[in-house]
Amino acid sequence: MGSEKVIEEKKQGQALLTEQIDGNSKKLYIESYGCQMNLNDSEIVASILSKEGFNTTHVMEEADLVLVNTCSIREKAEQTVRKRLEKYNAVKKINPTMKVGVLGCMAERLKAKFLEEEKIVDLVVGPDAYRDLPNLLEEVNAGRDAVNVILSKEETYADVSPVRLNSNGVSAFVSITRGCDNMCTFCVVPFTRGRERSRDPKSILEEINELVSKNYKEITLLGQNVDSYLWYGGGLKKDFKNASDIAKATAVDFAQLLDLAATKFPKIRFRFSTSNPQDMSLDVIHTMSKHPNICKYIHLPVQSGSTTVLQRMNRQHTREEYIELIDNIRRILPDCALSQDMIAGFCGETEEEHKDTLSLMEYVKYDFGFMFAYSERPGTPAAKKMPDDVPNDVKKRRLNEIIQLQQQHGLYRMEQFIGKTVEVLIEGSSKKSDAHWKGRNSQNAVVVFPKGTEKVGDFVQVYIENCTSATLIGKKV
Numbered sequence: 412m413g414s415e416k417v418i419e420e421k422k423q424g425q426a427l428l429t430e431q432i433d434g435n436s437k438k439l440y441i442e443s444y445g446c447q448m449n450l451n452d453s454e455i456v457a458s459i460l461s462k463e464g465f466n467t468t469h470v471m472e473e474a475d476l477v478l479v480n481t482c483s484i485r486e487k488a489e490q491t492v493r494k495r496l497e498k499y500n501a502v503k504k505i506n507p508t509m510k511v512g513v514l515g516c517m518a519e520r521l522k523a524k525f526l527e528e529e530k531i532v533d534l535v536v537g538p539d540a541y542r543d544l545p546n547l548l549e550e551v552n553a554g555r556d557a558v559n560v561i562l563s564k565e566e567t568y569a570d571v572s573p574v575r576l577n578s579n580g581v582s583a584f585v586s587i588t589r590g591c592d593n594m595c596t597f598c599v600v601p602f603t604r605g606r607e608r609s610r611d612p613k614s615i616l617e618e619i620n621e622l623v624s625k626n627y628k629e630i631t632l633l634g635q636n637v638d639s640y641l642w643y644g645g646g647l648k649k650d651f652k653n654a655s656d657i658a659k660a661t662a663v664d665f666a667q668l669l670d671l672a673a674t675k676f677p678k679i680r681f682r683f684s685t686s687n688p689q690d691m692s693l694d695v696i697h698t699m700s701k702h703p704n705i706c707k708y709i710h711l712p713v714q715s716g717s718t719t720v721l722q723r724m725n726r727q728h729t730r731e732e733y734i735e736l737i738d739n740i741r742r743i744l745p746d747c748a749l750s751q752d753m754i755a756g757f758c759g760e761t762e763e764e765h766k767d768t769l770s771l772m773e774y775v776k777y778d779f780g781f782m783f784a785y786s787e788r789p790g791t792p793a794a795k796k797m798p799d800d801v802p803n804d805v806k807k808r809r810l811n812e813i814i815q816l817q818q819q820h821g822l823y824r825m826e827q828f829i830g831k832t833v834e835v836l837i838e839g840s841s842k843k844s845d846a847h848w849k850g851r852n853s854q855n856a857v858v859v860f861p862k863g864t865e866k867v868g869d870f871v872q873v874y875i876e877n878c879t880s881a882t883l884i885g886k887k888v
Contacts, residue, residue: 422450424495429457429467429574439465440474444492445482447633447684448604449515451584453480454573456514456541461574463545471502476510476548478534481517483599486786489517496531510551512536516603519560520790526556538589538604539563542571562590562605564647569614572621579838581868583627585618586610587668588634592649593687595714596725596793597757597785600635607648609640612663616675623676628868629836632672632683638690640665666694673702680836682706682855688713688736689727696743707744708778708855711736712752716771717764720757723797730771737775748824748854750779753813756806757785758797765809772816778824778854780817784810822880825856832888833858835873837865858883 424442439460443453456478457467468474477499482488492513499511512534513525522535533551536544537560547557567589575583590605591598619630634640643654643662651662663671665683673681681702686709699705715721718729728736740747753768784806787799801809833852841847841859849859850871859882860873875885 424491426469426471427453427457427467428469429461431466432461435461435464435466437463437465437475438468438473439476439478440468440471441478441480442495443480443515444488445480445484445516447584447631448586448589448635449480449482451573451586451633452515452538452541453478454575455568455571456480456544457574458571459541459544463548471499472506474506474509476512477502478512478514481513481515483516483520483603483788485783485788492517496525500531510534510548514538514541516599519562519603520599522558522560526558533557535560537562539566541568542566564606564608565645567608567610569610572618575625579867580625581627581836581838582629582631583622584631584633585615585622586633587615587637588640591635592639593636593689593727594725594792596723596797597714597754597788597791599788599791602790604635607636607639608646609642609648611645612642612668612671615668616671619672619676619679623679626868627679628870629680629682630672630676632669632681634685636685636687636690637683638665638686638692638695640668642668664692664694666692666698669695669698669705670702673698673705677704680704680706680853682708684710686711688733691736693739693743696740699747700743706853706855707747708750708853709740709747710750710752713771714752714754715757715760715764715768717760717767720760720764720767723758723793724754725792730767734771734774746854748778748856749775750855751775751777751781751817753780753782753817755782755784755810755813756801758793758799758801760785760801760809765812769812769816772813772820776820776823777817778856779821780813782810782813782817818880822878825878825880825883828852828854828856828875828883829878830875832872832874833883833885835860835871837867837869837871839867852883856883857881858885860885860887863887 426442443449481492503509510533513532514536518535518537525532535558539562540559543559550557588609590607591600592607641648643658787794835850835858837848837850841849847859848862872888873885874888875883877884
């Protein structure tokens, strides 16, 4: 499947470890599930709590505070978190002073369940309430349950410098927006993370500058929907229409932010994720073509190749508009890699609509893909209004057809690199062999090559000799 997902899956549920601060006597154990935004949020939480005397630990049994940063996107993620909570509570019997908290997207939805009915946690904190953690911990220590799941219109954590956790020291993520306004009917994000707001570009550039001073080489600008980034002095994206003329005239959109970052830090490689087809302007693609240090890779979720399914999903574009965007990307950035998100078996999906997805994939031939069978999420518009009526075995078969096709296309795209020389940023040793380096090229493909005198964080030119459907194999030039 996609290279990004593979990296993510490895981090699921890993305990975070940060630099230990002398004098901090309390121990924090924190693990994250779900998207990169969640991993990034855990870094913000660790930063806030380090000022409260907490150092992170990998040993749950010795922790004073155990936090799990949760995801609501698919049912499996929720089931995993439930199992983890059972494990924490078993440990609590050995270490009765340990406190357990749930953070993130499940917090809002299941606060009553966790606290009152099942009494399995002491603390429930939503994605916009992390600054309130010190007060909430006081409540818990006084023997009271503590909850704050209020969604904010302002919170972007712009001034909290995330503690980089479990990082390879080479690539880092910088959040530029929070929340989402695109009410896709299958998605729970607008309800768990609130309305969309953007972060002050000044604070973004300052955070990048800090990462550059620590020798990071690659930065991914992160948001639920980065393309709709819009800074006009603060406030929600949907309120932009009421802004003053001067605020509108001096507003910064995503293409301008990308341009600012790439111009100011020419030696840093930039990526961004996730993009939304209806919000992606041609300005962004032109900015990418102008700067060699912006990676030629766009994650462009489509979810379905059928316009009628896209309408039911409340995606704000048609199949034709998506294809037009793809054509424009190919014209302006001929060497750009593309990846998809695809949902098989959404409410009411017919065989014909499924075939539209396959034919769209044939047209685009994505480099990578993240593919799922539809799983209904409580509280979403689809769950309220549409029956989840595609039988499970049909969903599985359709998903399988999508995956098979993606594997063919992935291999086809990888083969195009054979005989070419690509620039690779070394991220570390190859998983399979200590004698090889692993890194990624501009198109986000994983490249493996024999080690020489290079070190982690170096950019090297690699001649590609061979490939699998997910990895390029070559030698340093």
